Amino acid sequence: MVEIVGLSREKEAVKVNALPALSRREREVMDIVHELGNATAAQIQENMADPPTYSAVRSTLRILMEKGHLVSERDGARYVYSPTMPAQRARRSAMRHVLRTFFRGSVEGAVATLLELRGDELTPEEHARITEMIEQAAKEGR
Template identity: 70%
Template sequence: MTELPPLSRREREVMDIVHELGGAAAARIRERMTDPPSDSAVRSVLRILVEKGQLSAEWDGPRYVYSPTVSTHRARSSAMRHVLKTFFGGSVEGAVTALLQLEDSTLTPDERARIRALIDRASKEGR
Protein backbone atom coordinates (compact mmCIF):
# COMPACT_ATOMS: atom_id res chain seq x y z
CA MET A 1 0.00 0.00 0.00
CA THR A 2 1.50 3.32 -1.04
CA GLU A 3 1.86 6.07 1.50
CA LEU A 4 -0.58 8.95 1.25
CA PRO A 5 0.96 12.39 0.63
CA PRO A 6 1.74 14.42 3.74
CA LEU A 7 -0.87 16.97 4.76
CA SER A 8 -0.57 20.28 6.57
CA ARG A 9 -2.25 20.71 9.94
CA ARG A 10 -5.24 22.48 8.33
CA GLU A 11 -5.49 19.91 5.55
CA ARG A 12 -5.48 17.09 8.14
CA GLU A 13 -8.17 18.89 10.17
CA VAL A 14 -10.37 19.25 7.07
CA MET A 15 -9.82 15.61 6.11
CA ASP A 16 -10.73 14.48 9.63
CA ILE A 17 -13.97 16.46 9.45
CA VAL A 18 -14.88 15.21 5.98
CA HIS A 19 -14.19 11.60 6.97
CA GLU A 20 -16.29 12.02 10.10
CA LEU A 21 -19.21 13.54 8.17
CA GLY A 22 -18.80 11.40 5.06
CA GLY A 23 -19.03 14.53 2.92
CA ALA A 24 -19.88 18.17 3.45
CA ALA A 25 -20.03 21.65 1.96
CA ALA A 26 -17.37 24.24 2.79
CA ALA A 27 -19.62 26.10 5.25
CA ARG A 28 -20.31 22.93 7.26
CA ILE A 29 -16.62 22.05 7.30
CA ARG A 30 -15.72 25.55 8.49
CA GLU A 31 -18.31 25.30 11.32
CA ARG A 32 -16.54 22.21 12.65
CA MET A 33 -13.01 23.63 12.49
CA THR A 34 -11.04 24.74 15.52
CA ASP A 35 -10.30 28.45 15.25
CA PRO A 36 -11.71 28.53 11.69
CA PRO A 37 -9.99 30.65 9.07
CA SER A 38 -11.89 32.80 6.56
CA ASP A 39 -14.33 31.26 4.10
CA SER A 40 -11.86 31.83 1.26
CA ALA A 41 -9.06 30.13 3.21
CA VAL A 42 -11.26 27.07 3.79
CA ARG A 43 -12.15 26.95 0.10
CA SER A 44 -8.45 27.22 -0.72
CA VAL A 45 -7.63 24.24 1.51
CA LEU A 46 -10.47 22.29 -0.10
CA ARG A 47 -9.16 23.13 -3.59
CA ILE A 48 -5.67 21.95 -2.60
CA LEU A 49 -7.08 18.68 -1.22
CA VAL A 50 -8.97 18.12 -4.48
CA GLU A 51 -5.73 18.77 -6.41
CA LYS A 52 -3.88 16.30 -4.15
CA GLY A 53 -6.55 13.71 -4.92
CA GLN A 54 -7.72 13.51 -1.30
CA LEU A 55 -11.20 14.93 -1.94
CA SER A 56 -13.70 14.96 -4.76
CA ALA A 57 -16.06 17.89 -5.32
CA GLU A 58 -19.59 17.41 -6.63
CA TRP A 59 -21.84 20.31 -7.54
CA ASP A 60 -25.06 20.15 -5.51
CA GLY A 61 -27.32 23.12 -6.25
CA PRO A 62 -25.73 26.30 -4.95
CA ARG A 63 -22.56 24.67 -3.56
CA TYR A 64 -19.98 21.93 -3.87
CA VAL A 65 -20.09 18.92 -1.57
CA TYR A 66 -16.68 17.47 -0.78
CA SER A 67 -16.16 13.76 -0.17
CA PRO A 68 -13.04 11.74 0.65
CA THR A 69 -11.52 9.80 -2.24
CA VAL A 70 -9.50 7.60 0.13
CA SER A 71 -11.29 5.01 2.23
CA THR A 72 -11.45 5.62 5.95
CA HIS A 73 -9.56 2.35 6.46
CA ARG A 74 -6.66 3.48 4.24
CA ALA A 75 -6.63 6.97 5.80
CA ARG A 76 -6.62 5.41 9.27
CA SER A 77 -3.69 3.15 8.37
CA SER A 78 -1.72 6.05 6.93
CA ALA A 79 -2.42 8.20 10.00
CA MET A 80 -1.35 5.40 12.35
CA ARG A 81 1.90 4.88 10.43
CA HIS A 82 2.55 8.63 10.75
CA VAL A 83 1.79 8.64 14.50
CA LEU A 84 3.95 5.54 15.08
CA LYS A 85 6.88 7.06 13.19
CA THR A 86 6.55 10.59 14.59
CA PHE A 87 5.72 9.96 18.24
CA PHE A 88 6.85 6.40 18.97
CA GLY A 89 9.91 5.90 16.77
CA GLY A 90 8.03 3.17 14.91
CA SER A 91 7.36 1.19 18.10
CA VAL A 92 3.98 -0.52 18.13
CA GLU A 93 4.66 -1.56 21.72
CA GLY A 94 5.20 2.08 22.71
CA ALA A 95 1.93 3.14 21.07
CA VAL A 96 -0.06 0.33 22.69
CA THR A 97 1.51 1.11 26.06
CA ALA A 98 0.55 4.78 25.72
CA LEU A 99 -3.03 3.83 24.84
CA LEU A 100 -3.33 1.47 27.79
CA GLN A 101 -1.96 4.11 30.17
CA LEU A 102 -4.54 6.74 29.26
CA GLU A 103 -6.58 7.56 32.35
CA ASP A 104 -9.86 7.68 30.47
CA SER A 105 -9.47 4.40 28.59
CA THR A 106 -10.90 1.33 30.20
CA LEU A 107 -11.13 -1.93 28.30
CA THR A 108 -14.08 -4.22 28.78
CA PRO A 109 -13.44 -7.96 29.09
CA ASP A 110 -14.77 -8.42 25.54
CA GLU A 111 -12.40 -5.77 24.19
CA ARG A 112 -9.45 -7.43 25.96
CA ALA A 113 -10.41 -10.78 24.44
CA ARG A 114 -10.65 -9.31 20.94
CA ILE A 115 -7.27 -7.58 21.33
CA ARG A 116 -5.68 -10.83 22.56
CA ALA A 117 -7.13 -12.63 19.54
CA LEU A 118 -5.70 -9.97 17.20
CA ILE A 119 -2.26 -10.31 18.82
CA ASP A 120 -2.43 -14.10 18.55
CA ARG A 121 -3.42 -13.88 14.87
CA ALA A 122 -0.62 -11.39 14.16
CA SER A 123 1.87 -13.75 15.85
CA LYS A 124 0.72 -16.66 13.70
CA GLU A 125 1.08 -14.48 10.58
CA GLY A 126 4.60 -13.45 11.61
CA ARG A 127 3.80 -9.80 12.26
Protein backbone atom coordinates (compact mmCIF):
# COMPACT_ATOMS: atom_id res chain seq x y z
CA MET A 1 0.00 0.00 0.00
CA VAL A 2 1.27 3.44 -0.90
CA GLU A 3 0.79 6.31 1.51
CA ILE A 4 0.02 9.67 -0.05
CA VAL A 5 -0.10 13.00 1.69
CA GLY A 6 -2.89 15.23 0.39
CA LEU A 7 -4.42 18.52 1.47
CA SER A 8 -7.85 18.89 3.01
CA ARG A 9 -10.13 21.83 2.26
CA GLU A 10 -8.60 23.56 5.28
CA LYS A 11 -5.13 23.04 3.73
CA GLU A 12 -4.04 20.73 6.56
CA ALA A 13 -1.88 17.75 5.68
CA VAL A 14 -3.97 14.60 5.70
CA LYS A 15 -2.59 11.10 5.28
CA VAL A 16 -4.62 9.07 2.82
CA ASN A 17 -4.02 5.38 2.20
CA ALA A 18 -4.39 4.68 -1.48
CA LEU A 19 -3.63 1.83 -3.79
CA PRO A 20 -2.15 2.48 -7.23
CA ALA A 21 -4.61 3.66 -9.88
CA LEU A 22 -6.38 1.19 -12.15
CA SER A 23 -6.74 0.99 -15.91
CA ARG A 24 -10.19 0.49 -17.43
CA ARG A 25 -9.60 -3.28 -17.78
CA GLU A 26 -8.22 -3.57 -14.23
CA ARG A 27 -11.28 -1.68 -12.91
CA GLU A 28 -13.55 -4.11 -14.78
CA VAL A 29 -11.78 -7.10 -13.22
CA MET A 30 -11.97 -5.54 -9.75
CA ASP A 31 -15.69 -4.83 -10.20
CA ILE A 32 -16.27 -8.49 -11.09
CA VAL A 33 -14.21 -9.79 -8.16
CA HIS A 34 -16.05 -7.45 -5.75
CA GLU A 35 -19.40 -8.55 -7.15
CA LEU A 36 -18.57 -12.26 -6.85
CA GLY A 37 -16.66 -11.97 -3.57
CA ASN A 38 -13.82 -14.05 -4.98
CA ALA A 39 -13.27 -15.59 -8.38
CA THR A 40 -11.06 -17.68 -10.60
CA ALA A 41 -9.55 -16.34 -13.82
CA ALA A 42 -12.11 -18.33 -15.84
CA GLN A 43 -15.03 -16.88 -13.84
CA ILE A 44 -13.67 -13.38 -14.34
CA GLN A 45 -13.22 -13.94 -18.07
CA GLU A 46 -16.79 -15.21 -18.53
CA ASN A 47 -18.17 -12.14 -16.70
CA MET A 48 -16.25 -9.58 -18.77
CA ALA A 49 -18.14 -7.50 -21.34
CA ASP A 50 -15.56 -7.97 -24.11
CA PRO A 51 -13.35 -10.75 -22.72
CA PRO A 52 -9.69 -10.86 -23.68
CA THR A 53 -7.77 -14.13 -23.88
CA TYR A 54 -7.39 -16.26 -20.77
CA SER A 55 -3.68 -15.39 -20.58
CA ALA A 56 -4.52 -11.67 -20.77
CA VAL A 57 -6.92 -12.11 -17.84
CA ARG A 58 -4.19 -13.92 -15.88
CA SER A 59 -1.75 -11.12 -16.72
CA THR A 60 -4.22 -8.51 -15.47
CA LEU A 61 -4.71 -10.51 -12.26
CA ARG A 62 -0.93 -10.65 -11.72
CA ILE A 63 -0.71 -6.86 -12.18
CA LEU A 64 -3.58 -6.32 -9.72
CA MET A 65 -1.78 -8.51 -7.18
CA GLU A 66 1.45 -6.54 -7.68
CA LYS A 67 -0.47 -3.29 -7.17
CA GLY A 68 -1.93 -4.67 -3.93
CA HIS A 69 -5.56 -4.85 -5.04
CA LEU A 70 -5.89 -8.66 -5.03
CA VAL A 71 -4.62 -11.69 -3.17
CA SER A 72 -4.82 -15.27 -4.37
CA GLU A 73 -5.23 -18.65 -2.78
CA ARG A 74 -4.52 -21.97 -4.45
CA ASP A 75 -7.55 -24.26 -4.72
CA GLY A 76 -6.34 -27.49 -6.27
CA ALA A 77 -5.05 -26.70 -9.76
CA ARG A 78 -6.56 -23.21 -9.88
CA TYR A 79 -6.15 -19.92 -8.08
CA VAL A 80 -8.99 -18.03 -6.45
CA TYR A 81 -8.61 -14.25 -6.30
CA SER A 82 -10.04 -12.00 -3.59
CA PRO A 83 -9.94 -8.22 -3.10
CA THR A 84 -7.59 -6.89 -0.44
CA MET A 85 -10.22 -4.44 0.79
CA PRO A 86 -14.00 -4.72 1.10
CA ALA A 87 -16.11 -3.13 -1.64
CA GLN A 88 -17.42 -0.40 0.70
CA ARG A 89 -13.90 0.67 1.61
CA ALA A 90 -12.86 0.61 -2.06
CA ARG A 91 -15.87 2.81 -2.94
CA ARG A 92 -14.91 5.31 -0.24
CA SER A 93 -11.32 5.40 -1.43
CA ALA A 94 -12.44 5.96 -5.03
CA MET A 95 -14.87 8.67 -3.96
CA ARG A 96 -12.16 10.47 -1.96
CA HIS A 97 -9.99 10.40 -5.08
CA VAL A 98 -12.82 11.78 -7.27
CA LEU A 99 -13.60 14.51 -4.71
CA ARG A 100 -9.95 15.61 -4.53
CA THR A 101 -9.28 15.33 -8.26
CA PHE A 102 -12.40 16.82 -9.80
CA PHE A 103 -14.13 18.82 -7.07
CA ARG A 104 -11.24 20.21 -4.94
CA GLY A 105 -12.70 18.33 -1.98
CA SER A 106 -16.15 19.91 -2.37
CA VAL A 107 -18.94 17.51 -1.45
CA GLU A 108 -21.42 20.19 -2.51
CA GLY A 109 -19.89 20.28 -5.99
CA ALA A 110 -19.99 16.50 -6.31
CA VAL A 111 -23.62 16.27 -5.17
CA ALA A 112 -24.62 19.13 -7.50
CA THR A 113 -23.03 17.27 -10.42
CA LEU A 114 -24.77 14.01 -9.49
CA LEU A 115 -28.11 15.77 -9.29
CA GLU A 116 -27.45 17.48 -12.62
CA LEU A 117 -26.75 14.10 -14.20
CA ARG A 118 -29.38 11.98 -12.47
CA GLY A 119 -31.63 14.25 -10.42
CA ASP A 120 -34.63 13.83 -12.70
CA GLU A 121 -34.29 10.04 -12.40
CA LEU A 122 -34.60 9.94 -8.58
CA THR A 123 -37.67 8.16 -7.28
CA PRO A 124 -39.57 9.83 -4.43
CA GLU A 125 -38.22 7.08 -2.13
CA GLU A 126 -34.61 7.78 -3.15
CA HIS A 127 -35.16 11.51 -2.70
CA ALA A 128 -36.57 10.92 0.79
CA ARG A 129 -33.65 8.64 1.78
CA ILE A 130 -31.07 11.14 0.52
CA THR A 131 -32.80 13.97 2.38
CA GLU A 132 -32.81 11.82 5.53
CA MET A 133 -29.08 11.05 5.14
CA ILE A 134 -28.28 14.76 4.81
CA GLU A 135 -30.39 15.63 7.87
CA GLN A 136 -28.76 12.84 9.90
CA ALA A 137 -25.27 13.98 8.87
CA ALA A 138 -26.14 17.56 9.92
CA LYS A 139 -27.34 16.31 13.34
CA GLU A 140 -24.06 14.43 13.78
CA GLY A 141 -22.03 17.46 12.72
CA ARG A 142 -20.73 15.86 9.52
